Amino acid sequence: MQRRSLRLRLILSFGFGALVLTTVLSSTIYVGVRHVLQTEQNATDLRQAFDTASIIRSTLSTAPLTLNQQVSAIEKDSGSIVVLITNGQTIGPTTTYPPYLLTPDVMTTVSGIAAVTQTKLSEGAPWYVVGIPVPAVATQVYELFPLTQVANSLHSLVVLLIVASLLASIMGFAGGAFVSFRTVRPLRQVAEAAGRILEGDLSARVPEFGTGLEVSRLGSTFNAMVQQLADRLERDARFASDVTHELRSPLTGLAMAASMLEREKESLSPAGQESLGIVVADLTIFRNLVEDLLEMARIDAGAADYALEDVRAVKLVQRCVTASTRRLDSREPVLSIAEGLDDVLITVDRRRFERVIANLFDNATKYADGITHIAMKRDGDTFVLDIDDSGAGIAVDQRDAIFERFYRGSAAHDRGSVQGTGIGLALVREHLSAIGGSIEALEAPSGGARFRLTLPLAKEPA
């Protein structure tokens, strides 16, 4: 399910909340005002109808011939319509009136000697109908009052309330936007700081928040947590560095002793020679591990001094490849060099770049039967180096993880090898990152793994 942003949800909550509240309030006001207006108007009209019925009774009993004049005068004064019915026939001047008002319900009730009222619509217009039986003159008096004024007043009120509701809703949305901005900004800053920490920047902190106790506490707690984490990592790194340093001296002694024994290995029994070979091989792995750990410790401590210089990229790569193939006694990979690369310079620490290439060769030798193809090209302001092997490739979900420290991918497990230390590729990435470069794992056209190194070109002298 797609998650909406907190800010949007806050804005919508405020806006729709204001809309619902104002709608409920407006409806209440409307119903109340309508009740008052209509009740008062109906009471006035009802009194008028009683007066009319009384006048009609007097007129019919004393001067029936003046009935029409009386009725006309009443209608003119009150704005109503007076309908008189005697023995089922209309008498008086009014014989036509708006439809749907004098319903059988009304007339039956009035003819049963009961006065009634009813508010009804006739062709969309509201009317208040009063029916009064006057048995003394055998006549039913109906007076029809238009409620146009009440309807107009209510219409104006509805328009006013709708406008007020909309304005309140707009203010609600604006208020929601303001509050959400104030509320979400600290969270966004915390997320940004957490992202920087995730990328390795342990110096990232959030600013002091002054927007409330909870948010301020979040900031201070976050900073304290990061500081504690950084301190712990520093202690761990220092511990690893110290241990590694302590291991280096006895390891050097062991290596010297093994070297001496190797010179005299002809005098050893075959079993002794085999054991010596195992010791020498493991010592080599151990020394490499210690060297890598020391290098990593220097990088972590910010003590790795990079001796940067501008070098010709192609020649440097060629030399590194030759050195690695000789060291590993492996076949020379195919080199593809794009045109115009001879004079391209890159700024690197030569020794560490050689280590990068050496590590990639070691990695390919251990897990993928060696490097088969190396391509060099220029892409804008960067030098791109693709190094392909002939292995089974790297699964997509492992292509980032293999650059993590001590990560051992499926290839290592598949081969059951214990030769790798798990920090070779991590060092490669650290070195490249330190000189502004990067590395990513891809799939080679042959199906094996491709490591793409990207290095910035040396800056032109000003």
Place this chain on the structure above:
Amino acid sequence: MKWTRVAIVAAAAVLLSGCTLVKTNPRPISIAPATVPFGLLDPTIPFTNQLTVTFAERTIYFVNPQGQLVGLRRLLPTPHTLAEVLDVMTAGPTSAEASNGIATYVPTVVRINQATLHDGVGYVDVSSVFLSLSPVGRQRAAAQIVMTADAAGATKGVRLTVAQQPYSATLPNGRTVAVLTPTDVSYLVQR
């Protein structure tokens, strides 16, 4: 989904609050008899000697679109006199009747000064304006008066006076009569 429900509720509230501006009643509301003032529901008129007014139908003659006299029913309070019946006639047709082409030969300016009934003969005195009508107009107006008076009991005819002066009606054959009977004017009545 939640916001959709909120929007529906809000819209419904707005609609409900505005759909009927004035509250209407599906059925009539009876008024308690005790709250009806002036004794309007009493069978007789208060403060009188048990006075009531009843109505009876009377035929009043007017003129149809073809120019013939035609009798129309009118409710009149009872008892009523010949003068009151003739007054209803001089009031002319109602607006509804007029819109259906009903007219009168007796202009409203002609007033009935007096009208009495003796032994089936009506004695009717009209205002002098009557004489300003044309001879034919006078014949037709007199015929309308005679037929209306006949329906009110003057079955033997009407003796007309104009401003208390004797008036001899002239028949279409040139003969003049003092008492104009329904038979004399039957040629004008719708068959």
